[in-house]
Amino acid sequence: MANNVLVLAEHFQGHVTDITFELLGKARELAPALGGSVGVALLGHDVGGLVSKLGAAAVVYAADRPELREFTPDAYAAVLGIAVAHASPRVVLLGSTSVGLDLLSLLSARVNLPCIDNCTAIKFQDGGLVATSQIYGGKLFAEVLLTQRTTLIAVAPGMFPAEAGRVSGKPQVVQIPHALVAPEPRTSFRRWIEPPPGDVDITKVPVLVSIGRGIKNAENVPQAQELADLLGGAVSGSRPVIDQGWLPKTRQVGKSGMTVKPKLYLALGVSGAPEHVEGMRGAELIVAINTDPQAPIFSVAHYGVVADVFDILPSLTEEIKARQDTSAA
Amino acid sequence: MDTLQPQVTPEKPGVIFPEIAQIPELFRTCIQCGVCSGSCPMGEVMDFSPRKAAKMIADGRFEEVVSSNTPWLCVACHTCQVRCPSQLLIPDGLFPALRSAVMAEGKPMEQDLQKALQNTYLYGNPMGQSPRKRAEWTKTAGVPVPIISQIKRPVEVLWIVECYPSYEPRNQEISGKLARILNALGVDFAILGHEERCLGDCEWLAGERGLFEMLIERNIEILGKYRFKEILITDPHAYRTLLNIYPKLGGTFRVKHYVQFLAERLGQLKPLLNKKPSAAVTYHDSCCLGRKTGHYDEPRALLQAIPGVKLVEMIQNRESALCCGGGASTIYLDRYIQDRAKDRLADRRVQQAAATDAGILAVACPYEPARFEDAVKITGNEEKLVVRDIIELLAESMELV
Amino acid sequence: MNIAVLAKQVPDLVEGVEIDAGGKAVDPTSIRYILSESDDHALEEALLLKERAQGRVEVFSLERGEVRDTLCTALAKGADRVVMVRTGLDTPPDNHTAAKMFASLLRGLAFDLVLTGVRAIDDLDGSLGGLLAGYLSLPYVGLIRKVEISSDGGTVVVEKEYPGGYAAELEVRLPAVLGIQAAEQPPRYVPVSRLRQVMKTGTVEEQLASPPPAEPVGVERLFKPEEGAGAAMLSGSPDEVARQIVNLLSERRLLR
Numbered sequence: 001m002a003n004n005v006l007v008l009a010e011h012f013q014g015h016v017t018d019i020t021f022e023l024l025g026k027a028r029e030l031a032p033a034l035g036g037s038v039g040v041a042l043l044g045h046d047v048g049g050l051v052s053k054l055g056a057a058a059v060v061y062a063a064d065r066p067e068l069r070e071f072t073p074d075a076y077a078a079v080l081g082i083a084v085a086h087a088s089p090r091v092v093l094l095g096s097t098s099v100g101l102d103l104l105s106l107l108s109a110r111v112n113l114p115c116i117d118n119c120t121a122i123k124f125q126d127g128g129l130v131a132t133s134q135i136y137g138g139k140l141f142a143e144v145l146l147t148q149r150t151t152l153i154a155v156a157p158g159m160f161p162a163e164a165g166r167v168s169g170k171p172q173v174v175q176i177p178h179a180l181v182a183p184e185p186r187t188s189f190r191r192w193i194e195p196p197p198g199d200v201d202i203t204k205v206p207v208l209v210s211i212g213r214g215i216k217n218a219e220n221v222p223q224a225q226e227l228a229d230l231l232g233g234a235v236s237g238s239r240p241v242i243d244q245g246w247l248p249k250t251r252q253v254g255k256s257g258m259t260v261k262p263k264l265y266l267a268l269g270v271s272g273a274p275e276h277v278e279g280m281r282g283a284e285l286i287v288a289i290n291t292d293p294q295a296p297i298f299s300v301a302h303y304g305v306v307a308d309v310f311d312i313l314p315s316l317t318e319e320i321k322a323r324q325d326t327s328a329a
Numbered sequence: 330m331d332t333l334q335p336q337v338t339p340e341k342p343g344v345i346f347p348e349i350a351q352i353p354e355l356f357r358t359c360i361q362c363g364v365c366s367g368s369c370p371m372g373e374v375m376d377f378s379p380r381k382a383a384k385m386i387a388d389g390r391f392e393e394v395v396s397s398n399t400p401w402l403c404v405a406c407h408t409c410q411v412r413c414p415s416q417l418l419i420p421d422g423l424f425p426a427l428r429s430a431v432m433a434e435g436k437p438m439e440q441d442l443q444k445a446l447q448n449t450y451l452y453g454n455p456m457g458q459s460p461r462k463r464a465e466w467t468k469t470a471g472v473p474v475p476i477i478s479q480i481k482r483p484v485e486v487l488w489i490v491e492c493y494p495s496y497e498p499r500n501q502e503i504s505g506k507l508a509r510i511l512n513a514l515g516v517d518f519a520i521l522g523h524e525e526r527c528l529g530d531c532e533w534l535a536g537e538r539g540l541f542e543m544l545i546e547r548n549i550e551i552l553g554k555y556r557f558k559e560i561l562i563t564d565p566h567a568y569r570t571l572l573n574i575y576p577k578l579g580g581t582f583r584v585k586h587y588v589q590f591l592a593e594r595l596g597q598l599k600p601l602l603n604k605k606p607s608a609a610v611t612y613h614d615s616c617c618l619g620r621k622t623g624h625y626d627e628p629r630a631l632l633q634a635i636p637g638v639k640l641v642e643m644i645q646n647r648e649s650a651l652c653c654g655g656g657a658s659t660i661y662l663d664r665y666i667q668d669r670a671k672d673r674l675a676d677r678r679v680q681q682a683a684a685t686d687a688g689i690l691a692v693a694c695p696y697e698p699a700r701f702e703d704a705v706k707i708t709g710n711e712e713k714l715v716v717r718d719i720i721e722l723l724a725e726s727m728e729l730v
Numbered sequence: 731m732n733i734a735v736l737a738k739q740v741p742d743l744v745e746g747v748e749i750d751a752g753g754k755a756v757d758p759t760s761i762r763y764i765l766s767e768s769d770d771h772a773l774e775e776a777l778l779l780k781e782r783a784q785g786r787v788e789v790f791s792l793e794r795g796e797v798r799d800t801l802c803t804a805l806a807k808g809a810d811r812v813v814m815v816r817t818g819l820d821t822p823p824d825n826h827t828a829a830k831m832f833a834s835l836l837r838g839l840a841f842d843l844v845l846t847g848v849r850a851i852d853d854l855d856g857s858l859g860g861l862l863a864g865y866l867s868l869p870y871v872g873l874i875r876k877v878e879i880s881s882d883g884g885t886v887v888v889e890k891e892y893p894g895g896y897a898a899e900l901e902v903r904l905p906a907v908l909g910i911q912a913a914e915q916p917p918r919y920v921p922v923s924r925l926r927q928v929m930k931t932g933t934v935e936e937q938l939a940s941p942p943p944a945e946p947v948g949v950e951r952l953f954k955p956e957e958g959a960g961a962a963m964l965s966g967s968p969d970e971v972a973r974q975i976v977n978l979l980s981e982r983r984l985l986r
Contacts, residue, residue: 072900073860074869098892101848102872102909105856109829109864115856116947117849130950136747136851140756141955144854145948154856186869186903190887195895207984217441218664219703231979232986243912244440245664249895256873256891256911264984279893285982287975288961291498296955303978304961305971308498310699314706315972323976324985432921443919450922451764452744459744539923 002150003036006089010099016053018162019095024056025164034090041083045069055169063176070189073102081111083176096154104154115152120159137273138296158281200234207233207264214269214309218246223313230320238276254279268309272297345577346538347422349430353387358415365409371402374670400427405534405657407620428536442661446537453526454492464522466501472512476522483556486518491564492527493695500695506724524551530566534657549580559583561590565617565694588693592627602726605637608688614650615694628693635726643681651678655696675704683710690716731785733776736846739763739794749952763795768847774913776845777808783879786810806920806928813935824947829861831939848872848909855947863907872909
């Protein structure tokens with residue numbers, strides 16, 4: 001009877017990444033209620049040392065082979081498909097990540113199982129499982145009732161607490177039978193491309209003044225810089241700002257940029273699309289300024305102001321200067 | 330002078346939207362005197378100055394000019410065009426043709442400008458805001474602002490608010506104040522609201538002929554649905570385009586810029602002006618109201634009507650006024666221009682204002698408040714200067730705020 | 731080098747999306763459709779590859795909203811053939827259904843590459859590209875920002891985005907499906923005069939696809955996040971708001 005929860009473990013440069021623990025924590029909550037147990041699929045090469053980190057699971061389905069050292073969708077999908085068949089899960093949890101996203105759709109079609117993306121919550125309701133997904137850039141949420149079949153769910157990073165999944169232990173290890181039929185993989189990994197050395201490492205800065213499309217054009221970046229300088233921080237931005245060339249890629253916060261946890265995150269004209277929020281929701285204090293009262297950023301911010309950034313920014317800069325002058329005096 | 334007459338510079342006869350291949354013929358009378366290059370505020374930065382570009386095009390060297398930085402540096406200040414002894418259409422003809430050629434070749438464009446054009450195509454405004462929100466500003470105007478499709482009757486004055494005054498927050502405030510002034514004067518007016526679309530000045534000068542034609546067709550159709558005696562416009566770029574270009578393509582209307590409209594009602598306005606301004610005022614002649622359409626006296630008359638005002642002139646004023654650097658869609662090319670120019674025109678202009686006794690830089694164009702307020706900060710003149718639209722100064726003096 | 735691009739029309743967020751009376755779907759009358767942003771990038775990448783490899787680009791889109799505009803724009807940009815796919819469905823299909831229809835349409839056709847955007851804003855059940863690859867048993871890689879065709883035309887080398895500015899370089903044997911995140915240059919501009927000309931003279935072909943038996947995603951309800959839920963909203967004049975914010979910073983010793 002399919003009542004287990006299977007999590008796909010992700011690892012990078014020898015470490016299990018946070019998304020794995022977030023999913024394991026959720027799995028630990030769901031599995032008992034389903035009457036099943038938690039399994040985790042660990043694919044890679046020379047990854048035996050990571051097993052002890054995955055104590056939140058009862059079983060580790062492992063595939064440790066040279067061709068799996070780095071993620072390639074084809075090979076991983078084939079192996080994961082076998083693991084799913086063995087684990088008889090009710091749900092398979094993957095991260096909505098560079099790895100999970102490719103696998104979600106590829107596997108769903110190959111093994112003919114339903115899938116859901118952008119998931120922000122999973123709960124029991126009226127005897128069934130309901131997954132909540134964020135769509136339309138975070139402007140709408142959809143609640144989906146899962147069918148009785150095994151469902152693949154991609155969860156947005158940062159939705160569930162990682163602490164709940166960080167449990168050491170000695171799960172049982174089961175080797176996934178060799179799956180690859182094709183003698184040569186159709187997709188092969190060649191090399192990693194490292195990010196160019198940046199001027200500022202925004203993950204290490206205590207204050208981030210982060211700009212979005214709401215700042216209108218590159219001419220206005222210096223105002224944000226001035227504020228950042230006053231607060232001893234740096235300017236960062238959402239993806240559209242980087243795409244427009246107003247800031248270098250090293251300043252990007254979000255899905256294919258950096259994940260930051262500063263003491264203060266000032267979101268100026270940032271709408272708060274999930275891909276961005278994923279990179280900054282862990283900040284200690286989030287203050288958002290946006291003209292749109294329905295901007296998704298207000299759901300994750302601690303404090304918000306519905307206003308034009310350029311109405312507030314000058315006053316804010318003045319007030320900070322004044323306050324810092326009096327304290328220095 | 331007892332009557333105020335605009336020294337209207339009649340639009341030069343010429344071809345609307347020339348193709349680059351037509352330029353050699355159109356510029357046959359260019360005597361290569363160099364007045365254009367000498368007058369051009371961006372001349373030093375251009376790969377090929379206007380004079381040189383004209384000569385190269387006449388010689389058939391299209392590609393070199395089209396691939397240079399020249400096409401995108403003209404801010405359409407018209408200093409060259411008013412001085413050209415052969416009355417050639419430089420910002421109105423040569424530059425749109427060059428830009429059109431760049432686009433036709435599929436060369437990559439500055440993303441800010443591309444986005445502005447795409448937004449105008451989809452939403453009728455370069456900001457990319459929904460047309461349904463075009464009249465949102467009226468909710469905080471403080472007085473009723475009738476929308477002509479709702480009141481369903483002819484009006485004396487159709488006020489075309491245009492894109493920046495409708496959507497840009499700093500300008501939305503100014504629009505609200507003008508609504509209050511019109512209300513205080515008892516003017517029978519209405520706006521188009523969500524039916525209004527960009528009149529197309531930027532698009533035409535950016536070389537986007539097809540987009541301009543699309544806008545003009547639609548605007549003439551919309552305006553044809555309603556009955557009104559005259560059109561009031563706040564944006565000088567749109568004013569000039571509606572006044573001088575639309576008639577050539579089938580849309581002739583009686584149109585006035587607000588400085589003209591209010592100056593005509595000075596007798597009624599003056600008794601309502603009570604408060605003295607907080608500082609001496611200097612007025613910036615914007616290119617579209619100044620060199621292109623000759624309205625130098627009306628804005629000054631309005632300012633002079635404010636009790637206790639002291640009006641001073643900047644070193645470059647009236648016909649010689651210095652452009653803020655945003656015309657002809659270059660408001661979307663700030664980054665491109667900034668990477669190439671050694672200083673910004675807006676900064677230079679603000680320094681000129683700061684060199685006078687004035688504490689208030691008065692403007693009458695929706696581009697100016699944001700550009701000059703930025704420049705005031707960048708040049709460190711925050712203690713010295715504020716930027717106010719004439720509408721704001723009138724409304725303050727009338728104590729309507 | 732034959733490249734197929736799958737383009738999806740999605741609701742334009744500028745015009746806003748409203749939930750219909752039933753509460754389970756978006757109100758179609760409130761929507762204006764535009765091309766999905768990452769599909770625009772997929773088209774741009776396809777056109778760049780066509781220019782480099784003397785290839786051919788065909789664009790397919792399910793009938794939805796102003797799809798003719800989108801397809802004519804693709805023609806104006808340089809696509810060789812554009813096809814509007816009629817489905818006969820009342821409501822837009824989910825990605826599984828769409829992928830099955832495209833799979834039957836494309837199966838047996840000699841495409842070396844199928845490019846599509848890695849995600850669209852209304853995706854709920856996975857991404858079209860990955861699903862299509864699964865149904866066609868083709869390799870798939872998503873989140874692509876660069877594609878290079880090998881000299882023998884048998885493989886492509888792609889760059890796949892990872893967080894923190896990292897990217898993986900992968901080699902993929904053709905035929906393959908790629909999920910594009912961003913093209914190597916921003917999608918090109920089409921002058922309106924050219925677009926209008928293409929709308930008059932260009933050909934948008936039509937093809938019929940028969941939808942597979944429906945297994946729709948069981949959306950129970952759609953809802954909007956509560957306005958500002960989560961954030962304590964500050965109000966007042968800019969100076970008042972500034973003071974409130976600075977008080978917060980001061981409390982947390984964030985001022986220097």
